[in-house]
Amino acid sequence: MGQHRRALRTTAVGAVSVSLVAGTVLALAPSAQAAAAAVRYVDIAGDGGTVLKANVVTPAVADGTRRYPLIVLPTSWGFPQVEYLAQARRLADSGYVVLSYNVRGFWQSGGEIDVAGPRDVADASEVIDWALANTPADAAHIGMAGVSYGAGISVLAAAHDPRVRAVASLSGWGDLIDSIYSGRTQHLQAAAVLDTVGTVTGRQSAESREVFSAFYSGDLSKEKDLVAWGKKRSPSTYADQLNRNGAAVMLAGSWGDTIFPPNQSAALYEKLSGPKRMEFRPGDHATAELPGLFGLPNDVWTDTRRWFDHYLRGVDNGVDREQPVRLTSRTGGGYEGYPDWKSVNATRRKLALAGSTTIHTNVDSGADGGIVFLSSILDQVARLPPVTSIPLLPRRWAAVWQSEKYATAQRVRGTALLHTTVTPTAESGTLVAYLYDVGPLGLAKLVGNAPYTFHARTPGKPFGLDLELGSTAYDVPAGHRLALVVDTVDPLYKEHNPSGARLTFSSPADDPSYVSVPLREQ
Structure with missing residues (x-):
């Protein structure tokens, strides 16, 4: 320690x-x-x-x-x-x-x-x-x-x-x-x-x-x-x-x-x-x-x-x-006014997280939230947030879902919400969810992220997870897509994953998994 x-x-x-x-x-x-x-x-x-x-x-x-x-x-x-x-x-x-x-x-x-x-x-x-x-x-x-x-x-x-x-x-x-x-x-x-x-x-x-x-x-x-x-x-x-x-x-x-x-x-x-x-x-x-x-x-x-x-x-x-709520996009432009925070999040689209995916813990996949202060300052002055390559992310340690390409530019405004079902092999664990803007070559810029830690869960027994990602204002260019990535290690956070543990993400028919993004056409 x-x-x-x-x-x-x-x-x-x-x-x-x-x-x-x-x-x-x-x-x-x-x-x-x-x-x-x-x-x-x-x-x-x-x-x-x-x-x-x-x-x-x-x-x-x-x-x-x-x-x-x-x-x-x-x-x-x-x-x-x-x-x-x-x-x-x-x-x-x-x-x-x-x-x-x-x-x-x-x-x-x-x-x-x-x-x-x-x-x-x-x-x-x-x-x-x-x-x-x-x-x-x-x-x-x-x-x-x-x-x-x-x-x-x-x-x-x-x-x-x-x-x-x-x-x-x-x-x-x-x-x-x-x-x-x-x-x-x-x-x-x-x-x-x-x-x-x-x-x-x-x-x-x-x-x-x-x-x-x-x-x-x-x-x-x-x-x-x-x-x-x-x-x-x-x-x-x-x-x-x-x-x-x-x-x-x-x-x-x-x-x-x-x-x-x-x-x-x-x-x-x-x-x-x-x-x-x-x-x-x-x-x-x-x-x-x-x-x-x-x-x-x-x-x-x-x-x-x-x-x-x-x-x-x-x-x-x-x-x-x-307008009492005033926002400036991370990707440029002037102030936008809204009557309340609820209005910022009013328009939503769901990205389905279909199938069942299992990842191993204890290894940083390459998706992470950056370095305290430095990464967000670079985003502020040079519009350079933390980046990763979606095609190169090792699927052994990272679960990845992607949307279709957007024909027109999109605006993310507010808080993305993750809903999924997790089955752990250990009673404790940590996961980190990331929302990325993915360009034509697979290079992805971080839009938002959030960690989640669980304790006292029964190994092998699924549980529902609802997680708010970091609120943001971000413009997604036409021809890009959004991706949700989940892994278990990030330098910003303390992890609680036992050695050799695994996490499975599934989407039951009666409770499908998704990420709900506050998204509207630009």
Whole structure:
């Protein structure tokens, strides 16, 4: 296990380096900005008196008598308190008091990492109290926003503190467990990134250390506790409180987010009944909004400012009249608007998975989801997702089904659903399903994927499987076809296949197997 964990951490080094370099560069941001707004660095007593390092940016015209809307920005996982200074100055120039603070357990703030737990939520309320007492902030117009970790804390705070009237969650999560443990499968590379960054830039609590250890080991006796720990830190758990409080919630994410995939954010969005908006773009975790942290033009931050301008300042900018679900295809084009997430998935076609196919486990067939961060960034900037050759996939280790060629271009929008019957030769196992866009020569580009792990099954006894693949927006060219591939090993995930095990996929006459794809002609 020790060697395994060290290998995982080595995998995460590149991502950690990106975070640290970004933090270092961002630390220089104040000297590169115009001195329009006043910045001061302060210490704030958080929950239990824990010192939180913070900075406050106020409008340059603040005269001590006028009150301004307040925006609170908790930092991202592993980032220093200067992370948001470029955007904070812009917001202050627009008439906001902006307070950014380093969350507990990281950098110079005190305490230990709580992983968006009760102490982090309490800290957010203490920060608001401090801002109302020490800045020209207006208690009736309070918003919160953040990237990644700061996004999750912001939504959780809005659920627990009714003073928060608007939230912008950028690359946040709806369900923490469904993010890194979907299909009862550990997302190893994603967890390794979080673990390593937390170790390098912060101080992990005994509880969080124990959680990561249990997660890596796959100890089923601790699964119930792990799920309970994650649910306490998931905004979806508090959707009813969010609705009662009435905060306007904006969720923005990326199709290829390998830390917090889009499915669980869409599920949270569907639970919300108040003012809401959801945006998905190409990219990986936080890559869509990262340029904005350097002060570069960025549509994610532009929409965030528009959201706050309307719901905190009352500006009639039309954001409330636009289609609330906005998507950009991974293969190019502008924004598409939809009235809700259900409409995105409305048009479906089924690809039949006929026959009976048996595959052996423990070997990577060559179909996989890529490398955390790197693969989705390549997809974002060069439209180069993970690829494989369908004709060359070894059928001993991969089950393959293909559609007919499409005469016209097709649009995949939403979430593909796999339904099949599995017969294992062992009581535990892992499989990974992939949906591919296959070109004329058999070269296939990844459209979406998802893992699934089972335990306590009776060997030789079939069971039904329903699995959501990763939500996406992808355009399939004319003359191409779709393929579903299933194998048992992927570097992104922990596998639970005993040596020599096999899986059989069948399609009973009374319960045929299929993959349902949200597909429509372009």
